[in-house]
Amino acid sequence: MTATSAASMAIQCEGITKVYPHFQLNNVNLSVEEGSVMGFVGPNGAGKSTTLRIIMGLIAQDSGSVTVLGNAMPEQQIAAKRDIGFVSEDMRLYDSQSIGFHMEFIRSIFDSWDDNYAGQLLKRFDLVKNQKVKGLSHGQRVKACLMLVLARRPKLLVFDEPTTGLDPVARHEVLDEMISTMEDETRSILFSSHNTLDVEQISDHITFIYDGNIVDSRDKESFLDGWRRLRLEIKDTPQLFDFPGIKDVQQSGHLAAVTVSDFNDQLLRQVESTGHKLLGTERMTLEEIFLTSVQYARGVSQ
Amino acid sequence: MNINFILSQSDGRAMYLQIMEQIEQRVAIGDWPPGTKLPSIRALAISLRVSVITVKRAYLELERMGVIVTQQGKGSWINDSLDLLSLQRQELDGALQKTAELAKTLSLSKEEILLLLNPYFE
Amino acid sequence: MSQSIVRQLVVKDLMIMRNFVMLYWLGGFLSVAFVVLASGEVASTIGSILFIAAMAGAGVHALFQTIVEEKIKMNLPFIMSLPVTVREYTSAKLIANLLIFGSVWLTLSAASFVVFVGDDGMPVGSMPFLSIVLVGILAAYTVMLTITVVTASQGYAIFATVLGNLGLQALLWYIADLYPVRSFIGGNEAVWNTTVVSILCIFIAAIVGMLVLAVVLQFRKKDFI
Numbered sequence: 001m002t003a004t005s006a007a008s009m010a011i012q013c014e015g016i017t018k019v020y021p022h023f024q025l026n027n028v029n030l031s032v033e034e035g036s037v038m039g040f041v042g043p044n045g046a047g048k049s050t051t052l053r054i055i056m057g058l059i060a061q062d063s064g065s066v067t068v069l070g071n072a073m074p075e076q077q078i079a080a081k082r083d084i085g086f087v088s089e090d091m092r093l094y095d096s097q098s099i100g101f102h103m104e105f106i107r108s109i110f111d112s113w114d115d116n117y118a119g120q121l122l123k124r125f126d127l128v129k130n131q132k133v134k135g136l137s138h139g140q141r142v143k144a145c146l147m148l149v150l151a152r153r154p155k156l157l158v159f160d161e162p163t164t165g166l167d168p169v170a171r172h173e174v175l176d177e178m179i180s181t182m183e184d185e186t187r188s189i190l191f192s193s194h195n196t197l198d199v200e201q202i203s204d205h206i207t208f209i210y211d212g213n214i215v216d217s218r219d220k221e222s223f224l225d226g227w228r229r230l231r232l233e234i235k236d237t238p239q240l241f242d243f244p245g246i247k248d249v250q251q252s253g254h255l256a257a258v259t260v261s262d263f264n265d266q267l268l269r270q271v272e273s274t275g276h277k278l279l280g281t282e283r284m285t286l287e288e289i290f291l292t293s294v295q296y297a298r299g300v301s302q
Numbered sequence: 303m304n305i306n307f308i309l310s311q312s313d314g315r316a317m318y319l320q321i322m323e324q325i326e327q328r329v330a331i332g333d334w335p336p337g338t339k340l341p342s343i344r345a346l347a348i349s350l351r352v353s354v355i356t357v358k359r360a361y362l363e364l365e366r367m368g369v370i371v372t373q374q375g376k377g378s379w380i381n382d383s384l385d386l387l388s389l390q391r392q393e394l395d396g397a398l399q400k401t402a403e404l405a406k407t408l409s410l411s412k413e414e415i416l417l418l419l420n421p422y423f424e
Numbered sequence: 425m426s427q428s429i430v431r432q433l434v435v436k437d438l439m440i441m442r443n444f445v446m447l448y449w450l451g452g453f454l455s456v457a458f459v460v461l462a463s464g465e466v467a468s469t470i471g472s473i474l475f476i477a478a479m480a481g482a483g484v485h486a487l488f489q490t491i492v493e494e495k496i497k498m499n500l501p502f503i504m505s506l507p508v509t510v511r512e513y514t515s516a517k518l519i520a521n522l523l524i525f526g527s528v529w530l531t532l533s534a535a536s537f538v539v540f541v542g543d544d545g546m547p548v549g550s551m552p553f554l555s556i557v558l559v560g561i562l563a564a565y566t567v568m569l570t571i572t573v574v575t576a577s578q579g580y581a582i583f584a585t586v587l588g589n590l591g592l593q594a595l596l597w598y599i600a601d602l603y604p605v606r607s608f609i610g611g612n613e614a615v616w617n618t619t620v621v622s623i624l625c626i627f628i629a630a631i632v633g634m635l636v637l638a639v640v641l642q643f644r645k646k647d648f649i
Contacts, residue, residue, distance in 0.1 A: 036354070058504050059647045059648065074509075087505075145502070202352065202353050203353055221316075225316075
């Protein structure tokens with residue numbers, strides 16, 4: 001999957017480092033092409049939220065450069081945030097006020113606010129304008145935050161765990177709205193999620209982060225194509241597995257399941273040349289790919 | 303143009319393959335005859351609620367196979383000179399060849415293969 | 425453009441606080457009315473207590489509601505995702521709080537001088553000390569404001585409130601005991617001697633200093649969180 005060479009980047013992070021007493025982001029590189037969806041996957045504490053906050057200019061990086069919509073962050077964050085819609089899991093609206101209060105507030109700040117679209121979103125998300133925020137369920141609250149962001153049609157959406165904790169119906173509604181923003185090819189989405197199914201479905205590119213380091217970053221099809229589980233029957237000749245990209249080996253008796261991350265025809269020939277019998281290859285789900293990557297990264301760091 | 307593809311994430315096969323199959327089926331049935339203009343990659347991605355890159359890949363593969371034709375700025379359409387039958391025949395030949403190879407590695411005879419085929423024809 | 429953001433943030437805080445602010449204004453006016461209309465030592469003492477309570481209430485409540493609560497109730501990421509930096513945010517908080525407290529303080533202070541009016545009114549000799557009390561309250565408030573804005577922490581805000589209130593009381597007792605002050609309270613002449621004027625100047629310097637400190641400390645911050 002080749003990218004157009006002149007594609008502009010909505011987000012470009014190079015060599016981001018941030019040091020905290022008990023955690024550190026190391027040399028993080030992350031790029032989101034304009035018009036694409038980037039899924040950001042990692043376990044809790046891996047550095048997803050920190051990275052997203054650095055991208056939003058809320059935290060200043062210790063070193064490295066961040067450019068968002070052409071703006072250097074955090075210096076030009078005001079200009080950048082005019083066109084970014086940010087929703088995070090730890091975000092709350094004002095309890096004592098109504099959804100309508102927040103809509104008025106946002107409208108007073110953003111010229112791009114579309115009242116009609118906001119009304120449509122209220123209906124679609126099944127929200128009541130006059131309802132006070134404190135009476136909303138978790139799912140309704142997330143949808144309200146989303147509506148406030150979507151109604152001003154920002155060029156870039158940055159979502160930290162947008163579907164976490166939502167019931168299936170709400171999740172479906174949120175994903176639907178996220179996808180429909182992609183109708184405009186100048187808009188981009190960066191979202192972090194635990195839900196690998198969602199990431200697998202709507203992402204063009206996927207980045208794995210673990211323990212403050214980027215573990216892997218490819219376009220989705222490359223991930224799903226490149227990772228395979230090879231089922232082998234081990235011959236008694238002690239020819240070890242000597243092909244590149246082995247991420248995991250599960251062996252029981254003469255059967256082995258070898259997980260590789262860079263599967264191609266050449267690899268297939270190399271496998272055949274080891275003398276072991278290839279019983280079959282299986283594609284893996286993003287969840288399995290992610291778990292194996294993390295396991296491998298953990299093993300490597302030890 | 304009615305885009306009512308049924309796609310499944312729990313289906314073992316890749317999403318882009320499912321999309322290709324749905325398009326090929328419509329061509330085979332005659333719903334999408336040669337010359338039919340296909341929706342833009344982006345439009346199809348949105349209506350199917352999948353990523354653009356997946357649809358892009360499906361279109362690229364279909365183009366490679368000769369099922370569709372894409373022109374920069376004009377979009378994509380079902381190949382006017384499409385011979386779907388011979389394409390499918392090609393695919394069948396490839397599958398048969400693969401089956402024979404596997405049968406040999408598993409030391410299965412032709413008769414045993416025929417037996418194995420039975421359940422699939424029920 | 426960023427000026428209007430500050431304005432919208434201020435308006436937002438004022439709107440959220442408006443019910444309580446109205447209650448404090450009401451309480452304040454009632455206390456002044458009480459002092460003016462009722463007679464006797466007890467009445468005026470009760471009145472002054474209510475008066476100070478209204479001012480302190482408005483000030484402290486706003487500090488907690490607009491700054492501490494915003495952090496505790498996780499409203500901060502919502503605000504931070506808007507086109508603002510720490511600077512606009514700080515400016516908006518300072519302005520909103522000074523408006524809320526300041527408006528109550530200003531009107532009640534002005535109203536309080538009513539007590540000197542008329543033959544039945546308080547002896548004018550108490551005017552300098554009353555001025556010291558009022559400006560002292562404002563100074564104590566700016567200390568609380570600065571500590572709250574800079575730390576945005578519930579613990580420190582509570583500490584600042586206690587410090588501000590008790591510290592001011594202690595200070596005022598001390599000042600009331602000073603010979604150049606005490607000797608003229610209750611007298612028939614308003615004496616603005618050096619002591620009184622110096623105390624007022626120190627308070628005003630503290631007010632300005634605190635606000636400048638808040639701005640300097642906040643504007644240096646690079647992380648919102």
